[in-house]
Amino acid sequence: MRAxxxxxxxxxxxxxxxxxxDSAGCSRCRALKLPCVFDASFKRTSRAKSLQMMSSxxxxxxxxxxxxSPSNGSSSQTREHNETLPLNDWSPQLPSIVNTIAVAEPPMPDLQPIPPAPSISSAGTTSTGYRTLGNVSLTYGQINxxxxxxxxxxHQYLPFKMTTHSPDPIYTKSPLLFWVICTTAASWRLRCELAPAVKAMLADSIYSFPRSVEQVQALLIMSMWPFPVSSVMEDVSHYYCCLATQMALHLGLHRPTQTHLHEHGMEERENARAVGEEVKTTTWLSCFIVNQKLSAxxxxxPSILIDVHLLNAFEKRSINVRLSQLCRIFHVLMQANLAISxxxxxxxxxxxxxxxxxTIKSWAEHFLILEQQHLQGMDNVVKIAFLSSRLQLWxxxxxxxxxxSSSLIAFIDNARRDASVLIExxxxxxxxxxxxxxxHAMCYSAFILVKILRSGxxxxxxVLQDDVERVRQALSTTSGxxxxxxxxxxETLRRLLYIEDxxxxxxxxxxMGASVVYDLLRIYAEDKYCNVPNHGAENPVIDLEGLDWNFLDMLG
Structure with missing residues (x-):
């Protein structure tokens, strides 16, 4: 039977x-001067497979x-020029290849355009029209x-310096950093699809060699944008941060101007040569910020100790102003936490x-001096970090x-005011x-307001109840x-407004500064999970069988 x-x-x-x-074929084949073949057993090749074959x-x-091509100066200049091409540019240096493809494969109709020709990366490998991780494939447009x-x-929340911002060079240097960036900026659905494969890559980074600054940066990003979890016991962001810190120390990022590895036969040393002092310094400062933030x-x-080299880095003019301000804030916060609790x-x-x-009075003065001397004109990112840090002091x-006492009432009033401004x-x-x-800063502010409401x-x-309700409404929109x-x-904030301790x-x-939150979670857990049978005993008996121990770490 004819097709x-x-x-x-x-x-x-x-x-x-x-x-x-009929012997002349259909109008399309005649126009393209191709043989017109009728085959009833023919099966159409999918577009994805066609693109794969074309890319190969x-x-x-x-x-x-x-x-x-001869290995002379002109060819190297051509490669260097190709490296600077944007991701979605056509490659004018490869006309013979494009012509060869045009002869080998007829052009697709308008409904299925051919993707841009790939550019040559610095490692000499070609970048295809998409990247694939596990079962997820991204097009050039999605990646861009x-x-x-x-x-x-x-990036404004953790503005470390990077060697490049272009997708292809980043993929060549570190596929982990490439996929972490894509995952961070992806939609909720795509993040869920990428999560298993990205988690596997993060786990493999423990054993990968040689290690690089890009790996440290990828771990820091994942510490700030972790995957959704049902309990903090499942949240490994703090472990990612600790791993990034240890890698940074191994690479010598804490001493960016000093030699940390010997010159002979060290691949990590060769990688370090391509990384500038500013990249090393800002990455180490970012380790400090994330470590202090997650510890608080x-x-x-915290697991990073303060030394004179770290403090001197705050003063460098080459360092991003926002990064320096965040370092100063979390330095004061952690010193206050250690001194008080x-x-x-x-x-x-x-x-x-x-x-x-x-001691609260003393450190309140430190925060005031910090604000007057170093935080003039702070943007919203720095403002949120400052308010949440000072709120921990209150x-x-x-x-x-x-x-x-009168001093206590003044501190409570300061806490109420800072919490409301922070929520806004x-x-x-x-x-x-x-x-x-x-x-978390929003949630912490709401817990502080609940504590003030419960104290009377x-x-x-x-007004405080309205602020708490605003937090509940805002957080509910991010709940997957x-x-x-x-x-x-x-749910916890709603019930804490009326249950008894x-x-x-x-x-x-x-x-430390999270004690108020953990103590309120204790009250909530006791009310929800503990049975208190009245057997005439002086001390009630707590049924620990039904207590969800993970819940006490829910928001830690």
Missing amino acids: KACTKCRQWKARCEYGED RIEELQEALREK EHFKTYFARC IRGLP ANGSTPSGMLEPEQRLN SFALLDDMPV SCYSQNLSIVPACIR YSSESE TPDDTHHKAC KKLSPPIHTR
Whole structure:
């Protein structure tokens, strides 16, 4: 049985029109001067497979072209010029290849245009029209958009210097960094599709060799934009940060002007030669910022110690102003946290109430000096970091063991004001693209307001409740599933406004500036999970079988 359309028209999904003389073929084949073949068993090749075959053919032809080209100055200049081409440019240096392809494969109709010819990367490999990771493939257009989005809207939160911002060179240097950037700027659906493969690449980075600055930067980005989780016990962002810190120390980023590896036979040393001092310094400062930030969120001591070289880097004029300001903020924050709630003589590490009150006053002055001397004209990114850091200082006055005094009331009023301003600053952000620490800052502010409402020290309870509700509404828009931490936070904030502290377990004072949050989570967990049967006993019995222990770390 003869087919209704020739093989070429079936491949292109085009209407096949016969001429008066069937032997001359259809009108399209006659125009292209191609044989018109009718085959009932012909199966159409998908567009993706056609592009793969074409890309493979291009690679073969380019490899043959390079082998035949003489190794002289002109050829190297041609390669250098090709490296500067944008990702979506046609390659004018390869006319013979394009002509060869045109002869080997007839041009596609307008509905299926041929993608741009690939450019040659610095490593001598060709970049095809898309990149594939696992079951996900991205086109040139998608890759360009993801990179534009990342550097326009994400990179400002962690502005370390990079050797390049172009997708192809980044992919050549570090596929991990390439895919992390694409994942960070991708939509929620695409992030979920990329998550398994990217997580596997991140795990493999532990064993990869040689290590590079790009790997450190990729781990830092993933620490700031982690994948959604249902519990902080599942969140590995802090571990990514610690791994990035150890890699940075191994590469000598903490001493960017000094030799850290010997000259002979070291591939990592060769890679380090191509990295400038500014890239090394800003990457190490970013390690410091993320380490201090995540440590403060979890209420844990930091793993990066302050030394004179780190402090001197804050003063360098070549360093991005925003990066320097963030370093100064988190330096003051962590010093205050350690002085008040980690180095105390009590078992929890917390200073006694009277001494704590005086120390809060002292560090409040440090924050004021910092704001006046170094944070003039701060943008919204720096403002959110400053307010959330100072709010942690005020939180030490909200613990239940503090005696009532005029100074205490003043600190609580400062906490209320900073929390409201911080919520307003975060509320103006696009919460779907900001790093997780911005959403945590909103949530932390709401917990502080809930603590003030429960203490009864505020006369504007309606206003504070409205602010808490704004946080709940904002966080609910970023909740992908009912089981993730943001959805749980919304429910927790709602119930904490009216449940009673049963005091079934001691208050939590060991989490530094996060102690207020963890203690409120204790109250919530006791109310929701603990059975208190009344058997006439003086001390109630707590049923620990049904307690979700992961929940206490939900927002840490």
